[in-house]
Amino acid sequence: NAGVMQNPRHLVRRRGQEARLRCSPMKGHSHVYWYRQLPEEGLKFMVYLQKENIIDESGMPKERFSAEFPKEGPSILRIQQVVRGDSAAYFCASSPPKGGPQHFGDGTRLSIL
C-alpha cells in the first residue's frame, strides 16, 4: 500500500511534554497538508508544505506548534508543551505537484493526560 503513512496511530503524552507526529506522503506527491479534527467537528486546516518550504501556515496556532517537510524523510508536526486542548486527531494529506485531490492518511490520535 503506497498510501499516505502516518505514525504513530495513537500517541499519549502528559501535559508539558512534546508530541511529534510523522507523515510520509504518497510516492510522487510533493505537497503535504496537516489538519486537526476535534471530537464531533470537521477537519481544520493547519499548514501546507512543499519540500523544505512552508507555503501556508495560516491555520497553525502561533505558539507551540511547528511543521517541517525536509528534503529527506517524512513531514513532522511538532507540538511543544502539550496541553489538554491539544487532544485531537491529526490528519496528514498529500497531493501531486500539479494539484489534484488530496489523499489522506489514517491519522494520529493524540491524547493528553
Next chain:
Amino acid sequence: DQQVKQNSPSLSVQEGRISILNCDYTNSMFDYFLWYKKYPAEGPTFLISISSIKDKNEDGRFTVFLNKSAKHLSLHIVPSQPGDSAVYFCAATSGAGGFKTIFGAGTRLFVKA
C-alpha cells in the same frame, strides 16, 4: 468564519433510496469542490469532485451538482447502500483541487437495510 457549511449533522435513508447531502459556501474565490467519505478510525477518502466551470459531475452511483449563483452544492447517492453509511465532508479550494482546502463539519449518513 465558516466558509463551507454542512447544516445537516446527520441523515437517515432507507437502502435503495436516494441520499442527498447538501453544502453551502461563502467564498466566491472557490473554484473546485470535493466530497470525501470517512469511516471511523480511518482517514477521509476522496469520492468525487467538480470544477466551477461545470454544474454536474457523475461517477457511478454518485453525482455532484453545483449551483454557483446560490453557492450551493449537493451530493446524490442512488441507490443508497448500507456500506455508504459514513461521514461525508464537503470541501472547497481555489486552484484545481490542491493547495489550501476548507472542509465543512460533515454529515453523518445512516443507510438502513
